[in-house]
Structures are given as C-alpha cells and as structure tokens.
Amino acid sequence: MAVTKMFGASVKRREDPRMITGRANYTDDVRLPGTLSLVILRSPYAHARIKSINVEKARQMPGVVAVYTGKDLVDSLAPVPCAWLPPNSDLKVPEYRALAVDTVRYVGDGVAAVVAENRYQAQDAAAAIEVEYEMLPAVVDQEKATQDGAPQLYADVPNNTAFVWRLAGGDIDAALRDADVVVSQRLINHRLIPTAMEPRAAVAHYNPGSGELTLWCTSQNPHIHRLLMSAVTGIPETKIRVIATDVGGGFGSKIPFYAGEMIAVAISKDLGRPVKWVEDRRENFVATTHGRDHIDYVDVAAKQDGTITGIRVKAYANMGAYLSTAAPGVPTWLFGLMLSGPYKIPNISVEVHGVLTNTTPTDAYRGAGRPEATYVLERMMDLVADRLGMDPVEVRRKNFIPKEEFPYTVATTLQYDSGDYEAALNRALEIVGYEQFRKEQEAARAQGRLLGIGFSTYVEVCGLAPSQAAGAMGFQGGLWESATVRVHPSGKVSVFTGSNPHGQGEETTFAQLVADELGVPLDDVEIVHGDTGRIPFGMGTYGSRSTAVGGSALIYAARKVRDKGAKIAAHLLEVSPDDIVFDQGRYYVKGAPDRVKTFQEVAGAAYLAWNMPEGVTPGLEETHFFDPINNTYPFGTHVCVVEVDPATGKVQFLRYVAVDDVGNVINPMIVDGQVHGGIAQGLAQAVYETAVYDENGQLLSGSLMDYALPTASMVPTYEVDRTVTPTPVNPMGLKGAGETGTIASTPAVVNAIIDALKPYGITHLDMPLTPQRIWQAIQESQKGS
Amino acid sequence: MYPAAFEYYRATSVPEVVQLLQQHPDGKILAGGHSLLPMMKLRLAEPAALIDIGRVPDLNGIQDAGDSIVVGATTTYWNLLQSDVIRQSLPLITEAANVVGDIQVRNRGTLGGAMAHADPAADMPAVALALDASMKVVGPNGERTIPASEFFVDMFTTALSPDEVLTQIIFPKPQGTSGQAYEKFAHPASGYAVVGVAAFVTLDGGKVQTVRVGITGAGTVAKRASAVEQALAGQEPTEQAIESAAAHAAEGLELNGDIFASEEYRAHLARVFTQRALSRAVAAARG
Numbered sequence A: 001m002a003v004t005k006m007f008g009a010s011v012k013r014r015e016d017p018r019m020i021t022g023r024a025n026y027t028d029d030v031r032l033p034g035t036l037s038l039v040i041l042r043s044p045y046a047h048a049r050i051k052s053i054n055v056e057k058a059r060q061m062p063g064v065v066a067v068y069t070g071k072d073l074v075d076s077l078a079p080v081p082c083a084w085l086p087p088n089s090d091l092k093v094p095e096y097r098a099l100a101v102d103t104v105r106y107v108g109d110g111v112a113a114v115v116a117e118n119r120y121q122a123q124d125a126a127a128a129i130e131v132e133y134e135m136l137p138a139v140v141d142q143e144k145a146t147q148d149g150a151p152q153l154y155a156d157v158p159n160n161t162a163f164v165w166r167l168a169g170g171d172i173d174a175a176l177r178d179a180d181v182v183v184s185q186r187l188i189n190h191r192l193i194p195t196a197m198e199p200r201a202a203v204a205h206y207n208p209g210s211g212e213l214t215l216w217c218t219s220q221n222p223h224i225h226r227l228l229m230s231a232v233t234g235i236p237e238t239k240i241r242v243i244a245t246d247v248g249g250g251f252g253s254k255i256p257f258y259a260g261e262m263i264a265v266a267i268s269k270d271l272g273r274p275v276k277w278v279e280d281r282r283e284n285f286v287a288t289t290h291g292r293d294h295i296d297y298v299d300v301a302a303k304q305d306g307t308i309t310g311i312r313v314k315a316y317a318n319m320g321a322y323l324s325t326a327a328p329g330v331p332t333w334l335f336g337l338m339l340s341g342p343y344k345i346p347n348i349s350v351e352v353h354g355v356l357t358n359t360t361p362t363d364a365y366r367g368a369g370r371p372e373a374t375y376v377l378e379r380m381m382d383l384v385a386d387r388l389g390m391d392p393v394e395v396r397r398k399n400f401i402p403k404e405e406f407p408y409t410v411a412t413t414l415q416y417d418s419g420d421y422e423a424a425l426n427r428a429l430e431i432v433g434y435e436q437f438r439k440e441q442e443a444a445r446a447q448g449r450l451l452g453i454g455f456s457t458y459v460e461v462c463g464l465a466p467s468q469a470a471g472a473m474g475f476q477g478g479l480w481e482s483a484t485v486r487v488h489p490s491g492k493v494s495v496f497t498g499s500n501p502h503g504q505g506e507e508t509t510f511a512q513l514v515a516d517e518l519g520v521p522l523d524d525v526e527i528v529h530g531d532t533g534r535i536p537f538g539m540g541t542y543g544s545r546s547t548a549v550g551g552s553a554l555i556y557a558a559r560k561v562r563d564k565g566a567k568i569a570a571h572l573l574e575v576s577p578d579d580i581v582f583d584q585g586r587y588y589v590k591g592a593p594d595r596v597k598t599f600q601e602v603a604g605a606a607y608l609a610w611n612m613p614e615g616v617t618p619g620l621e622e623t624h625f626f627d628p629i630n631n632t633y634p635f636g637t638h639v640c641v642v643e644v645d646p647a648t649g650k651v652q653f654l655r656y657v658a659v660d661d662v663g664n665v666i667n668p669m670i671v672d673g674q675v676h677g678g679i680a681q682g683l684a685q686a687v688y689e690t691a692v693y694d695e696n697g698q699l700l701s702g703s704l705m706d707y708a709l710p711t712a713s714m715v716p717t718y719e720v721d722r723t724v725t726p727t728p729v730n731p732m733g734l735k736g737a738g739e740t741g742t743i744a745s746t747p748a749v750v751n752a753i754i755d756a757l758k759p760y761g762i763t764h765l766d767m768p769l770t771p772q773r774i775w776q777a778i779q780e781s782q783k784g785s
Numbered sequence B: 001m002y003p004a005a006f007e008y009y010r011a012t013s014v015p016e017v018v019q020l021l022q023q024h025p026d027g028k029i030l031a032g033g034h035s036l037l038p039m040m041k042l043r044l045a046e047p048a049a050l051i052d053i054g055r056v057p058d059l060n061g062i063q064d065a066g067d068s069i070v071v072g073a074t075t076t077y078w079n080l081l082q083s084d085v086i087r088q089s090l091p092l093i094t095e096a097a098n099v100v101g102d103i104q105v106r107n108r109g110t111l112g113g114a115m116a117h118a119d120p121a122a123d124m125p126a127v128a129l130a131l132d133a134s135m136k137v138v139g140p141n142g143e144r145t146i147p148a149s150e151f152f153v154d155m156f157t158t159a160l161s162p163d164e165v166l167t168q169i170i171f172p173k174p175q176g177t178s179g180q181a182y183e184k185f186a187h188p189a190s191g192y193a194v195v196g197v198a199a200f201v202t203l204d205g206g207k208v209q210t211v212r213v214g215i216t217g218a219g220t221v222a223k224r225a226s227a228v229e230q231a232l233a234g235q236e237p238t239e240q241a242i243e244s245a246a247a248h249a250a251e252g253l254e255l256n257g258d259i260f261a262s263e264e265y266r267a268h269l270a271r272v273f274t275q276r277a278l279s280r281a282v283a284a285a286r287g
C-alpha cells in the first residue's frame, strides 16, 4: 500500500461528515438518566442592589427540585477566578460571584438558579421568582466610567479603573517633538459578540459514591477548566473529568471559565443528580463574554517622506462588569506588544486603562488584541498617507521591516521570526491590478460613482508561547502543549493531543502529520482531544497555537515512536539501528530494501515483546511536551475593493484579495477555510456587527434579529493566495492560520470605504460603517460646501 | 426560547375555526407560525390556546377568478413563488415573496399570516396596498370584505376582530398597460424591510393613469403614499417627474427609528426606494 506524503495535501475534513449530518456529540446531546434542567435567572438591570429574593412560589411549582440564590452558593463556590494578572499595572480583581449576592452589575448577571425535572418547568419557575431591586445608576462607556462622579461599580476600585498598563520602547516624546508631521486620531474598536454556533452548555454529573465529577462542557481548554473547577469547588483535580470533544465554535468565548458551569457543578454535587444547563441564544448574548470595545487615542510621528518614527497610544478598554479569565491580558500584552506591526517604528509608547462598566464582561475574541493593534496601525497608515499626499501603498512599503533583517526585534521587545512583507504586498497588488484599478476609480469618480480600495498589511503573533513569556506577562498558565502517540498492536495509531480543536480541523491536519511521520494510512490515525480523562494535559486551542505548538509536540512524539520502532526493527533484522532506513511505513536495511519490517509488524513485536533489543521496553507509545523558543509571526496583505451607493450609503463589495503567509501549509483547503471565515468575521466588524447598549445598560442588539452576523450572501467572493516564509521556531516551519483573516480584514474594508468617500473629503469614520453612518457623513460633508 | 404552556387545537373547517375562537378568547390562530412562535418562545406572547388552521382545506390555494386572483390565507410564500398565474399577472407578488426572509421562512410563512400579523417591517402588506387587494374575513356574524387600504390599522393591528379569521386575499387583475416593482432595503440581521416600496402603475397614452405606492418598514404601519400618487397621476412619468413625486414618499408616515436606521434615514430611504420602484414599474409598463 503506497502512502503518499500528506503534508501539503487538501485532504477533506474528517470531522465534517458527523457534524453536517447531525451526528456530532455536542454537550446538549449528552443525555444521562435522571438529569435535571438548570435555568439561571438573570438580572434585567445593569446596576441594582438586590433588596430581597422570594423563591417560595418558584419552589412550589411543578417539577421544581431546588432553587438557589447567591447566598446559598457562597460556601460551595469560591469566586469566579481571573487568571491573567499583568504585573506592575496596579491590578484590582473585583469579587465575581457565580450568582450575585447583593448587587447585580450587568444585564445578565446571575441572580438565582432553578433546577427542575424539565426545561419548561425550570423556565416557568424562574419566571415566578420575585426579586426586589433597588436601582443604582449605571455606566456603560469606559471613558465616562473613569471620570469623577461616574457611578462606581465597586467601593475598592476607584474610578472603575481595574488596571493601568504601560509599555514603551525608544523615546516617543523625542519622536513626536522632532516629527515633520504628527497625525492624531481617536479610533473606536467597537464591541462585538462572538456568537458561536453552539451556545455554552454544561452537563455536570457528580457521583456522590466515588466523589467523582464528570463535566461535559463547551471549552477550548478543558484541562484549564478542570484545574479552575477544582480550585473553586474544592473537588480534587484527580476526581474531575472534563469532556469537551465536539464544540461548536468558540472564537475565544469558550476560553474563559464561567459562572454557569460552576453553578451546574455545585448543584449536581448538592443534589447528587446530573444537571444540564444550556444557554438559549438570548442568554448567550448577555452571559457569554463579548469582545473588543477599545477606544484608542493615537499619535503618529512621521517624516515628510513617509517614514514613521513613532507611535503613541492611550487606550481605554471596556472590561465589562467583572474581570473575565484572560481578559486583562487581551487589551494589554496582546495589543501593546503588536503596535509595531510589520513596520520599523523605533519609538513606541502605549498606556491602557482597563475599565469596569455595567456591561457583559469582555475577553478574547478571535484575534484578541491583535485586531485592535492592526486596526490602529492600518488606519493610521492611511491617515499619514492622506496627510502627506502619498499613496497608501508607498507609505507601508517605506516602513516595512526588510526581509534581510530577520529575526528582527521591534521596539516593543518582540523578536519576529521571519518575514518577507514586500513579497506578499507585491503579490496582492498584482492580483488586484492596482494601477489599473486607480484608473478605473478615476473614471468612475468622473461619473459620480464611488469606488474605493483599502489595504491592510499586517503581522500577527501566533503559536502563543513560550511558557517563560507567559510567566513574565502574568498569564497564570504555561504555553507549551503535549501530545501522546500510542501505537496499538495492530499498528493503528491514537494521538492524544492537548490542543482542543472546535472547528479548526485538526482531526484531519494532525492525522496528516502522523501519517507522514509514521508512514501509516490516514484512516489508521485517530485524533483524541478534549477529554481530560484520556489526555495527559493540555493548554488548549487559542491564539492560533494548536498546530504550531500542539502539532509540533505531536511531531516530536511521533519521531520518538519511529526511533523506538527502528531499534526494534534493527533487532529483528539483526542489523545495527544505524543501518535501518525508514521510508513510508517500512523499516529496511540500508542497501537491502527486501530485508524489511513494516511499521505494523514492528508495532506487533513491540507489544508481544518476545524478542526486544536490550534496554528497550515493551509497548509503543511516546509523549512529548513541547515549549517553543518563540512565537510565530504570520503576515500578509489584504486588499478590499468596494463601491458605495451615494444615495443610500450602502456598500457593495467588488473584490477581496488576501495574500497570507502562514509559513508551510499542511492542508491548503483547511487554511483557505480558516482565512475565509476569518475574513467574514473581520469584514462583519467593519460593516455589520455591533453590540449596542443604551445608557441604562440594556443591550439593544441582544438577538440575531438585531445583531447582524454575516450570511454567505453578505460577503464577497474571496481571492486567496499565499507566499511561504517558513518559521525556524518549530519543526514544520508553520506559523498558524486561525486568526489572520480576522486581524487583517477589518482595516482593509474600512480603508476601502474611506477611500471611496474621498471625493467628499472624508478621512475617517468609526465602525461599523453602516449605510446610515455613511449616508450621514456624506450629508454632513455637503453641508460645509 | 421555551414558550409558556398552551392548549392546541387543529381546526378542520372555517366554521370550526370561528367556533374555537369564540370558545377561547385568549387563543390565537396559528398559521405558518413564523411570526407567532418566535414571540411565544420569547414569552412576548402567551396565548392560552393555539388554533391551527394549517390543515383547513378551503384556506389554501390560488384561484384565477377571471378579473381577480384569489389567494387562500394559508397559501405559503413558496406556493406563491411556484404559481404561474401570479408570476404572469402579479409579478409584484413573486418579486416580493422572493425576498421575504430565507427559504425556511418562505416554506412555512403564509400570506394570510403576514396580513393578519401586520408587522410594520413585513413585505406583503405593501404589496397588498399597491395591488389594491381586499381581505375576506369570516366571523360569528358571517363574512365581510375589507379593502387593504383600511385593513392595516397600526403596528401589529388590523381591522380584524379577535373572533374573525382571514380566509382569502383577493387581488384584482391589472387592466391595460401596467407595470409593477418591489424595492427592498433589507435589514442585515433580520432580513425584514427597513424600507420596502411596492409600486403599481398603468399608463395611458404615455401618461400615468393609475399609480399606487405601498410603503412598509419606514413607518409604524404599511401605508399608501397618497402624496406621491397624487403628484404622479396624470403626468408623463419622466425621470424628473418620478423624482419629484417620490420626494413626497415620507409624508403621512409615522416614522420608525432604531439602532440601525433613524427616522430621518428611513424617510430618506423611503424617497430613494419609491423613486427606484416607480422607475422600474414604469419601465416594466413600457415593456
């Protein structure tokens, strides 16, 4: 049987058939006998004191087993933890109770929990709970929240400021002082709602006999959730099994550790019965973390020739009512470190105020901090170009880090691994036909048609690592990954990975890696993930790290297996291991290819262990923990072409070109899919999606009737291409492809629309660029003239 | 997403529907369920009983009655889209039905339900107004017919009384040289009309003989744009004449405003889309 090289092949996703035929096993599909249905009553007010809660009526309702308030859970559950504690930032972590004890701080804050025999009964009973609230003034805007006299969420967090974080490299004051021009702009990176297809859910099954807890939940990082669940409940880690195998998307929102899952566990433990909790869509809108919500004041220092000499950013990040698990790291490290982008900017200074408001807590959302940084840079590049009368492409080109200078250390201290930014830019320009487009644009403008082109030349940090850096940043976890490769006696292979794919396709790509390393058919490789009962340990899937870090761990484990196999084969063939050649699943003697043992024969021999070489133990299973020496830095150029209808402000997408460099590519089709989905999300931020609160903290965009997730008909056809610049930091030379699309696309789209509006003298508009906002801007521009 | 408890009745005839309505004053008719069930799931509606009319045989179907086309209340958007007689005589219905929601909604949603629900952002009310439809309804006191122009009273409010069932929507067949068009600005999230304009014109000797414009989405209830119609009737429909007539589109509308589109913007869209719908209707009439 011929085994071809799988690395680089567009193998169809093995996980898809079960998912698209409704046979996946999501948390809600877990049906245990005797399961109770949990409904959490949530605050309808953004800020209020709970004067009283009367649960008597609810307790009497049919099917109701128990009702809990915040006070009832204080002893069984420690507060919801925050696990990213940036040092030197005067961080204050307010107490976050699973159910509010005396004060609610956002619409959606948990107030009481009902368990009943079925969901309808629990829902009816929740509606019968009587809560008396004393309204308190609310604040939703992070800048207003820091002002004196603003409503205070916590007595011990003055001015609602949870932290102030700073990072500087070079001398920004000198750069601004000596600049030919200083371009300043306030930029809003508005709030988004991750809206994974599968809302959050949990089935908690505490067995009072064994003291063991099994928790099925929607998690990107089940081992971390196990650790935190142990910490808040006191159940030893050894007695907890977290299973999150089929997860319907996360986009960062399933990294945090949440109250809902904690409540389900506490109640299951209390009652000794399984408890199921499944968010409905409206609950998901308020009870699962939101993303972005950043206001940036930016000053860029530039020379007349377009050279950028410095950038200063003062940012206000809206953290919501509590600090979610990874939240403080997102607007700080993941944002600030990336403020050099693909450019040589010698002087950088950033100050970020993390502000608590009466809104749903924010946390990582696809890209997490890096889209915010890219938006700042790419919007500013266009503004600088505009001010200097230069082509936006030329300003970018002028400031690129040249390919000869890698590895390159930017002013924020990161060391970029490898790059060739001009190559990607040039390829994108070629595909889009840039010069020709500018001519068409001119002709169209003469007819009153508004065509525009926008660029985003980005670099992002991926493959989040190493653990030492995590420690320096106050991240309460490691950033390595583990893999166990277990070869069964038949030669079939099980891989236990600490990564937890939830849509990214690693059940396919990881199998491709193993098929190549061990020379076995793809179908002989099983990828096991998302189960703490089966996998040694894992840090999880986020930050485009699964393949770069988890995949590398897997490569090393597979190589250990292969090497052990070589020793066994050599012994069986009675030659020295140095004389063994391994090729496509066959161990043969150098120069004598007919003296051969197949991988499967060697696996069988390893388990029989009748005839093992000296010092070699039976079995064929290896584990590897991989902690890379550095992150990876994918990059590229995205170009968007639009036409704006001046009568309505409506944007039509004409073209979208993406040239990404993610290093080597295991499965081009899957990477294209990641890029497509990422572009859709980033583009949606630019023009469709926005979470809107009113002044009282009511979420006005709290349903899919108001919150505009894009459908296929709302996005353009993507023209996707790649350049390939391998990274030296992992054995495969690949960088990570999960977030590039989201990071790159938002500014490309905004820049295109602003370019289209140039005839009106418009140089900046804040997102989302809805038809109304564009139409209004056109109206206003004409008032002046 | 979990409705309150309710009783369920499946009616088999129109008299039975009326009887059930009388027996259950807190009950509601269930047609395609694509407006009612979402409201129940959000507990914005908690009817004590549902009276399902989906299988009442007389209520479904499209008949060519010579000078009119009669559409049964439970006829779905999909049924309308499949109908040749509709496509030939009333292409406005085909055009509008094609942009209602998505395919699942069009498979289940009914024309009668759309009329009776009178959602301010629904498409079909504008169409019924532009085509001068009338609604046949049956109640305890027998049958009556209500012209579309009197049927839509206010947001989610029609001339139907709670014990009446809408049975048929009757569309007169256009006579002479006529043209029809529907222009919709769909909400990016809900797909409903932020503004939808249905236009119907007949031409006589190069001049506009009849013109009817129905506007939905912009205001609290779908309405005829009388000022537009008056400005254009009897005129030669030049681009300029259409534009100046369309400038009256927002007159008489009690405008809606929300986070996506303000009252001012909706008024503007009503003018733009009225102009576009009329231009296309005129072009269609000219052939």
Ligand SMILES: Cc1cc2nc3c(=O)[nH]c(=O)nc-3n(C[C@H](O)[C@H](O)[C@H](O)COP(=O)(O)OP(=O)(O)OC[C@H]3O[C@@H](n4cnc5c(N)ncnc54)[C@H](O)[C@@H]3O)c2cc1C
Pocket: B028, B029, B030, B031, B032, B033, B034, B035, B036, B037, B038, B053, B073, B074, B099, B100, B101, B102, B105, B108, B109, B110, B111, B112, B113, B114, B115, B116, B117, B119, B121, B122, B123, B124, B160, B164, B165, B166, B167, B190, B191, B192, B193
């Ligand atoms: C996702 C989604 C998107 C949608 N998008 C659009 C859109 O773009 N444009 C649009 O116009 N609509 C849209 N709709 C609404 C859809 O068209 C509805 O189906 C329609 O408005 C109501 O028809 P129904 O048969 O579903 O009515 P139901 O939901 O069954 O009933 C609606 C109301 O009318 C009453 N009723 C129904 N039939 C009768 C009758 N014969 N006599 C008396 N009362 C009756 C009911 O009691 C109820 O109060 C959308 C719906 C959904 C779920």
